[in-house]
Amino acid sequence: MKMVTTKGIIVLCVLCFVSSVSSIVNTSGGTADGSQAWGYTEVRHGAHLFWWLYKSPYRVEDPSKPWPTILWLQGGPGGSGVGFGNFGEIGPLDVNLKPRNSTWLKMADLLFVDSPVGTGFSYVEDDKLFVKTDVESATxxxxxxxAIYNVNTTLQKSPLYIFAESYGGKFAVTLGLSVLQAIKDGQLKLQLGGVALGDSWISPEDFVLSWGPLLKDVSRIDEVGLNKSNSLALKIKQQLADGQYQAATDSWFDLEGVILDNSGNVDFYNFMSDDGNSPVVAKTKASRHLGKKPYAIISEANGPDLGSVMNGPIREKLKIIPANVTWGGQSDGVFSALESDFMKPRIAEVDELLSKGMNVTVYNGQLDVICATKGTEAWINKLKWDGLETYLKLSRSPLYCGKDESATKGFYRSYRNFAFYWILGAGHFVPVEQPCVSLQMVGSIVNSPNA
Known part of the structure; x- marks a missing residue:
C-alpha cells in the first residue's frame, strides 16, 4: 500500500507524528516522513489492539480553530476500522490502493483502531480475553x-472526535463516557470534542420494530411479510424487557431471515438493492456489519477482495504483524463473545453524554435498513435530554453539495449540543454513497479550519 509515497518504512519506532511511547506499546512503525504511524498496544496482558494514525496533508494552521483528529470505530462487532473504515470508506486510499478524492483527511487527522481486541489485525493470545461488553471495549x-496521547503534546492540542458506524456507535458512547472520566481523574491528557453516531445500533429494539413498516412503505414486503416481521419484532421487544439478551440476539438473527425471505432478499444496507447485488459493495469472508453473514465491503464493483489486500500488500507495508495473526482471523470470536451484550440499548449513555455538555451528532442514510432512520428517530424521541422538546419543534435546513443548490442532498437540525443529519440517497455507508455532503458534514462537526 502507498499513500503518496511508500518509501522509508521504519519498524519498531514511530517518527515525528507519534513520539516515543510508554512501555505499554510493544511494537510500532511508521513512514519516514512522519505522515503515518501504527502500532500494537497491549491493553491487557495478552490482549493487543492495533492502531493506525494518519497526519493530514491538508492541515491548516488556524489559531482560532485547532486542527482536529477523528477516531473511527467500525461496527460488527468484529468489523475492522483499519480495513473497512480506512480503505473502504474514508482513508486516503480505496480498496484498489488508489487515492480517494473524498478522504476525511481533508478535514482532520485520522486514527483507525481495530477494536475490540480480536478485530482486524488486533488479537488475543487466549479466547478468554475477548471483551464481553461494550463497557469492557471502552476500557x-x-x-x-x-498510551498514545499522554506522551504526545502535539496530539493533546488536537481535539478528538469519536466517529462511529453501525455497532460502533455503542462502542462510541461508552468510550465517550470512559474518556471523560479518565480526563476528570487526571489519567488522560486529551481534549474530547464530541461523539458522532453514523447509522448506529444504539437501540436494537427500535430498529427491529422499524424494519417491517419501513419495507412495507417502500414495497419491499407485503402485508404477510409485515405481519411476520412485526410478530417476531414484538417477541424481541418482550425478551429485552425480560432481560433475555442472548435469546433476543437469537431472535434478531431469525428476524433477518424472515425479512430476507419475504422481501426478495433485500440488502440490509440499502433497500434499493438486493442482498449481494449492490453496485458499491463486494463480499468478503469476514464478519458482516452486525453479525454472522458475510460483511459487505465498500469497493469498486469489480475491485479486489479486501482480505487479500490486508493480508497481502498492507501486511507487507506494516511489517509488525505477528506471523500467527491473520487480518480478520478472530472476528467471529469477537462477535460470539459479545452476543449477550449485542441487543442491549445505549440510549442512557447518549443521554449522559448530553447532560455532561458533550457534543453529540447523529447522521443516518435514507436508504439504510439495518439501522433505519425510522428506528433512529424512535430512540432519539426516548431521550430524557432537557433540550429534546425544543429540538423536535425546530425546522430542518436543507443540505447541498457545495454551492450547487439544484439537488437537495440531505437535511440538518441542531439545538444546543445535539445535531441530526438526514443524508438522502445513501444507505448504511454514508461516506461512500454521498461523499460530497458527508465531507461537508464532517468539516462542520469537527469545526475544521478547512470547512
Missing part, C-alpha cells in the same frame, strides 16, 4: 488512548 480503548 481497552481508553487504555490505548492513554
Amino acid at each position: 481497552d480503548l481508553t487504555t490505548l488512548l492513554k
